[in-house]
Amino acid sequence: MNMPITAQSLVNNVSQLYSLPHFYSRLNEAIHDPFSELQDLANILSDDAVICARILKLANSAMYSFPSKIDTISRAITIIGTKQLGDLVLATGVIELFRNVPKEAVDMDSFWRHSIATGICARVISTYQREDNVERFYLMGLLHDIGRLIMFIQIPEQINEHIQFCKKNNILLHIQEKQGFGFDHSDVGQLLLKSWNIPQSIEETVGNQHHPQACTKFSKEASVIHFSDVVANALQLGSSGESFVPPLNEQAWLSLKLKSSQIPSIIDHIEKQYDDVIEIFLS
Amino acid sequence: MNNKDTDIVLTQEEYKTLTDRIEHFETLNRRDIDALNILHEINCILNTTENSQDRERVFSSLKDYFNRLIQFDFVAFFYTDNEDSSFSLADYSNEIPKQTILDLEQKIVENGEFAWAVSQNRTVIVDHSDPDKVILLHVLSTKTRVRGMFMGVLPKTQLPTSSCLSLLSTFCQSAAHLLESIDLYSMVSRSNHELEKNNESLELIIEERTQKLKEAVANAEQANQAKSQFLSSMSHELRTPLSSIMGFTQFLLSDSDRPPTPHQSECLGHILQGSQHLLNLINQLLDQAKIEAGQMDIQIQEVAIKPVIDECITLVQTLATKDNILLHIPEDMPYVIQADRLRLKQVLLNLISNGIKYNKPNGSITLSCIEQGTHLKINVTDTGVGIPINDQDKLFTSFSRLGHESSDIEGSGIGLVISKTLIEVMQGSLGFHSIEGEGTTFWFELPITSNQLN
Numbered sequence: 028m029n030m031p032i033t034a035q036s037l038v039n040n041v042s043q044l045y046s047l048p049h050f051y052s053r054l055n056e057a058i059h060d061p062f063s064e065l066q067d068l069a070n071i072l073s074d075d076a077v078i079c080a081r082i083l084k085l086a087n088s089a090m091y092s093f094p095s096k097i098d099t100i101s102r103a104i105t106i107i108g109t110k111q112l113g114d115l116v117l118a119t120g121v122i123e124l125f126r127n128v129p130k131e132a133v134d135m136d137s138f139w140r141h142s143i144a145t146g147i148c149a150r151v152i153s154t155y156q157r158e159d160n161v162e163r164f165y166l167m168g169l170l171h172d173i174g175r176l177i178m179f180i181q182i183p184e185q186i187n188e189h190i191q192f193c194k195k196n197n198i199l200l201h202i203q204e205k206q207g208f209g210f211d212h213s214d215v216g217q218l219l220l221k222s223w224n225i226p227q228s229i230e231e232t233v234g235n236q237h238h239p240q241a242c243t244k245f246s247k248e249a250s251v252i253h254f255s256d257v258v259a260n261a262l263q264l265g266s267s268g269e270s271f272v273p274p275l276n277e278q279a280w281l282s283l284k285l286k287s288s289q290i291p292s293i294i295d296h297i298e299k300q301y302d303d304v305i306e307i308f309l310s
Numbered sequence: 311m312n313n314k315d316t317d318i319v320l321t322q323e324e325y326k327t328l329t330d331r332i333e334h335f336e337t338l339n340r341r342d343i344d345a346l347n348i349l350h351e352i353n354c355i356l357n358t359t360e361n362s363q364d365r366e367r368v369f370s371s372l373k374d375y376f377n378r379l380i381q382f383d384f385v386a387f388f389y390t391d392n393e394d395s396s397f398s399l400a401d402y403s404n405e406i407p408k409q410t411i412l413d414l415e416q417k418i419v420e421n422g423e424f425a426w427a428v429s430q431n432r433t434v435i436v437d438h439s440d441p442d443k444v445i446l447l448h449v450l451s452t453k454t455r456v457r458g459m460f461m462g463v464l465p466k467t468q469l470p471t472s473s474c475l476s477l478l479s480t481f482c483q484s485a486a487h488l489l490e491s492i493d494l495y496s497m498v499s500r501s502n503h504e505l506e507k508n509n510e511s512l513e514l515i516i517e518e519r520t521q522k523l524k525e526a527v528a529n530a531e532q533a534n535q536a537k538s539q540f541l542s543s544m545s546h547e548l549r550t551p552l553s554s555i556m557g558f559t560q561f562l563l564s565d566s567d568r569p570p571t572p573h574q575s576e577c578l579g580h581i582l583q584g585s586q587h588l589l590n591l592i593n594q595l596l597d598q599a600k601i602e603a604g605q606m607d608i609q610i611q612e613v614a615i616k617p618v619i620d621e622c623i624t625l626v627q628t629l630a631t632k633d634n635i636l637l638h639i640p641e642d643m644p645y646v647i648q649a650d651r652l653r654l655k656q657v658l659l660n661l662i663s664n665g666i667k668y669n670k671p672n673g674s675i676t677l678s679c680i681e682q683g684t685h686l687k688i689n690v691t692d693t694g695v696g697i698p699i700n701d702q703d704k705l706f707t708s709f710s711r712l713g714h715e716s717s718d719i720e721g722s723g724i725g726l727v728i729s730k731t732l733i734e735v736m737q738g739s740l741g742f743h744s745i746e747g748e749g750t751t752f753w754f755e756l757p758i759t760s761n762q763l764n
Contacts, residue, residue, distance in 0.1 A: 058472055059472075059473075061338055061471055061473040062334060062471065063471060063472070064469060064471055065469050065472075068472075091426075092426075093422075093423075093426055094421050094422025094423055094425075094426055095421060095422070095423070102437075105434070105435035105436075105444075106434070106435075108430075108432045108433065108434075108475075109472035109475065110432070110472060110475075110476065111432070154429070156453065157431045157451055157452075157453050158431065159431045159432050159479060160432075161431075
């Protein structure tokens with residue numbers, strides 16, 4: 028007898044395979060430890076050569092456009108900021124975590140391209156809004172479709188059927204998911220992030236990305252991610268399975284308090300950073 | 311008795327680690343309490359902006375606060391100019407020569423680190439030319455506007471922990487809000503001041519104009535009174551000699567001892583007729599003068615309309631017969647109205663005689679009464695030439711005769727004006743409607759008492 032698929036069962040099945048490296052929690056603890064100093068963080072980072080190299084490359088990338096070259100990890104931390112470092116490390120770590128997903132299940136390159144584009148867009152917008160931790164927004168964008176990835180891994184046939192059905196019938200994928208499974212990728216994503224114990228703001232934002240107003244505590248964040256998802260789909264920078272550009276929620280757009288005249292410069296910023304960041308994360 | 315808890319025995323080293331940690335915690339605790347106090351103080355300054363804060367004093371306090379949080383070698387604050395968004399040195403640690411700070415600023419501006427720090431809403435740590443030191447930069451910015459930049463230099467070994475940097479960010483944000491509120495306050499008080507000045511000058515202008523207007527009104531009133539006085543005295547002066555002219559003419563006409571020859575009688579008749587006309591005009595002028603002077607004496611009483619109309623008809627019958635104008639009077643007019651009998655008759659006479667004067671040959675005049683609620687409406691309809699649409703609004707203007715000035719028809723051009731005023735004084739209204747070429751109906755309404763003669 029087949030058990031019905033639930034969002035929780037999907038997450039439970041992968042929780043062993045895709046758990047967050049201990050490294051991340053160690054770094055996070057250090058970041059929030061009132062005694063830890065910059066050098067302590069640098070020491071922890073140095074334990075993982077791959078992540079270390081990525082962070083260094085990022086600090087020197089168009090994402091920061093820092094005026095001079097940064098050649099040590101402790102210098103990179105001063106550029107990125109300590110609070111921001113944790114989110115950035117998590118972002119690199121997650122991509123690393125799913126590096127060995129079989130190619131037949133999902134086009135990982137395209138998936139991450141869409142996620143990174145959404146993250147960059149969210150980061151650019153939050154820079155405009157002078158948020159203190161813009162990496163948090165990058166991370167939210169990067170993780171917004173992580174639930175879809177779990178679905179690709181666990182139930183590849185079903186999800187691909189839905190994608191084909193959506194293409195034929197002009198339906199948004201997340202609506203079709205809800206129709207077919209009773210839940211959509213944002214529910215799966217939220218549960219996965221919850222099992223990883225990562226900050227509530229990220230988890231709730233991912234869970235409410237398709238209806239930002241429903242999220243009372245983080246509706247600003249959810250609105251940014253919703254808008255960024257629309258932009259990334261519109262620019263066709265990669266795809267996480269969605270074939271159409273989702274309609275922009277008017278409430279969400281108004282809450283961003285952006286002028287439409289700012290959109291060209293936002294897109295300009297995204298394009299400037301996109302190639303650099305793709306190169307660093309996906310190489 | 312044995313204590314249930316096992317006694318913990320610490321090695322010397324463990325003991326040392328623990329006491330160090332406790333000491334460290336205490337230091338942290340003190341720092342956090344101090345930070346809270348500072349934030350409270352900043353908040354206090356924020357809340358007292360009604361006594362306008364001067365920026366220098368605020369920067370001097372901020373300098374003290376930031377040094378209390380982190381042991382800097384020296385600090386500097388840059389202030390953003392509202393006009394051109396340029397940064398200028400606002401305050402700095404006094405023990406350092408100003409030039410040292412300016413050189414440092416120039417260096418980080420030139421290598422782009424300053425601009426970079428402006429774009430980040432957090433602490434930015436950049437290299438110092440002395441490899442043992444670092445520079446902390448933090449923009450002073452609200453969500454909407456960059457207000458300045460904080461710069462602090464300290465030994466590399468003294469780099470603050472991330473929790474301390476978070477506090478620094480909070481300080482910088484509060485400082486930005488403080489600077490913003492000072493700016494806003496000075497902006498508001500400046501524009502208030504301008505508004506006040508504008509108000510004052512506006513008040514002056516208004517006062518001046520009011521004064522002029524008062525003078526103009528007084529002048530106009532005086533002129534009007536002078537005119538009324540002139541009219542009334544002139545009318546009086548004219549009436550007295552006219553009375554003797556008319557009296558003696560009538561005496562000559564009726565002198566049975568020496569009756570005038572037929573030719574003399576005819577001449578005397580002309581004199582009498584001309585004098586009568588002149589008297590009418592003078593009476594009208596006198597009425598208007600009285601009305602304008604507010605001296606019109608009106609005595610409202612119950613007046614049966616029928617006898618008044620009959621009297622009027624008797625008076626105008628000769629005139630109507632002469633021009634062959636037919637008068638249609640309703641048989642049944644059982645109405646009693648509220649009016650001054652004499653003035654009512656004057657109005658009726660004016661309207662009927664106008665109807666005769668401006669009628670077509672062989673025309674007619676029709677009188678009718680209609681009860682309209684609390685009022686009785688009396689229409690006087692002629693079959694005359696009518697009043698051109700363009701002239702209708704000038705009808706009730708004194709001395710306007712609408713093109714009849716040089717015609718044969720006698721008139722002063724104030725009869726209608728007086729009639730209208732009289733009716734209005736008697737709580738009624740007077741108006742007309744006219745079709746050019748077909749005739750005119752003048753009507754007036756007065757309060758009705760009953761429709762039955764007692």
